[in-house]
Amino acid sequence: MLFLPQAKPEPEESIYNAIDAVEFMRDLRKLQQRTKCGNNTCVGFIKLFEQHLGTKANSTLPKSFAACDKALKAEAGVKCLELHGCTNCQRHVFAPGDKTSARCPECGAGRYQADGKPNERVFFFPIKGRLQKLMSLPRYYNMCQHEFERPRNNNYVTDVYDTPAWRKFMGPVTFPIQRIGLQFCVDAIPAFAAGTLSLKPAEFINLSLPPSERAKSENILLSMLLPANLPKGQSQKKYFDFIADFELNEMATIGIMPDRIPVKVKIFSTSMDTKGREELTGNVFVGGAGA
Numbered sequence: 001m002l003f004l005p006q007a008k009p010e011p012e013e014s015i016y017n018a019i020d021a022v023e024f025m026r027d028l029r030k031l032q033q034r035t036k037c038g039n040n041t042c043v044g045f046i047k048l049f050e051q052h053l054g055t056k057a058n059s060t061l062p063k064s065f066a067a068c069d070k071a072l073k074a075e076a077g078v079k080c081l082e083l084h085g086c087t088n089c090q091r092h093v094f095a096p097g098d099k100t101s102a103r104c105p106e107c108g109a110g111r112y113q114a115d116g117k118p119n120e121r122v123f124f125f126p127i128k129g130r131l132q133k134l135m136s137l138p139r140y141y142n143m144c145q146h147e148f149e150r151p152r153n154n155n156y157v158t159d160v161y162d163t164p165a166w167r168k169f170m171g172p173v174t175f176p177i178q179r180i181g182l183q184f185c186v187d188a189i190p191a192f193a194a195g196t197l198s199l200k201p202a203e204f205i206n207l208s209l210p211p212s213e214r215a216k217s218e219n220i221l222l223s224m225l226l227p228a229n230l231p232k233g234q235s236q237k238k239y240f241d242f243i244a245d246f247e248l249n250e251m252a253t254i255g256i257m258p259d260r261i262p263v264k265v266k267i268f269s270t271s272m273d274t275k276g277r278e279e280l281t282g283n284v285f286v287g288g289a290g291a
């Protein structure tokens with residue numbers, strides 16, 4: 001018997017019509033996070049599915065991650081802002097909404113180079129919106145009650161809550177919690193394969209979470225990406241001062257979640273070495289490396 005090749009029948013209705021496009025892209029982002037593959041690879045796979053599973057004309061799949069990312073950011077309260085700092089007086093940071101000021105109001109120095117690029121650029125991810133969203137999740141909110149609920153014994157120091165510094169700075173714990181403590185951390189990392197320190201992420205760890213949850217990457221709040229080569233002294237501190245004015249002071253005094261019981265957010269920042277202290281305080285220490 002002779003089988004003649006037959007034209008592949010077109011499906012009457014594309015499979016894509018049954019797919020929730022946003023849900024699909026969200027799952028693809030999760031897979032991408034696990035496998036570390038790039039955006040182009042993912043979009044390549046979508047095109048491959050389109051070829052084999054249905055007609056392109058009927059496809060409802062998005063052609064990029066833009067819409068998915070927008071929905072995810074809104075859901076998570078995530079924003080990314082670009083900050084420019086003055087490299088002359090090292091005291092001024094241009095507000096994220098200020099696109100027009102070309103000169104530093106403190107010293108008059110230029111903000112941009114001749115090619116239009118800013119002299120100094122930092123990426124800033126405000127934490128207030130994210131914390132507000134996280135605290136509205138029952139699971140996260142309940143985890144923040146750990147300090148009150150944990151077993152304790154006044155004769156033992158079993159967690160940061162038992163230290164005099166915590167007790168003095170944070171005050172007594174209540175149920176439900178009315179203040180949480182965040183630890184601010186900055187250190188340089190090699191972000192690229194060049195093997196050199198290229199970026200300094202500045203992030204917050206929520207010490208009010210149980211110890212097993214504090215250091216998980218999904219619970220660390222990234223605040224800024226600073227260049228690793230900023231000069232010593234005031235150059236980094238101006239950004240720390242900026243985020244204090246932008247959101248941290250308000251979070252500490254007024255708190256977050258005004259629709260429920262407000263939770264004040266207190267910030268710890270400390271350094272275990274001289275170099276770190278220089279960067280945190282903006283002072284320059286004179287002496288040997290081990291001083």
Ligand SMILES: [Zn+2]
Pocket residue numbers: 086087088089090091092104105106107108109
């Ligand atoms: Zn200046």
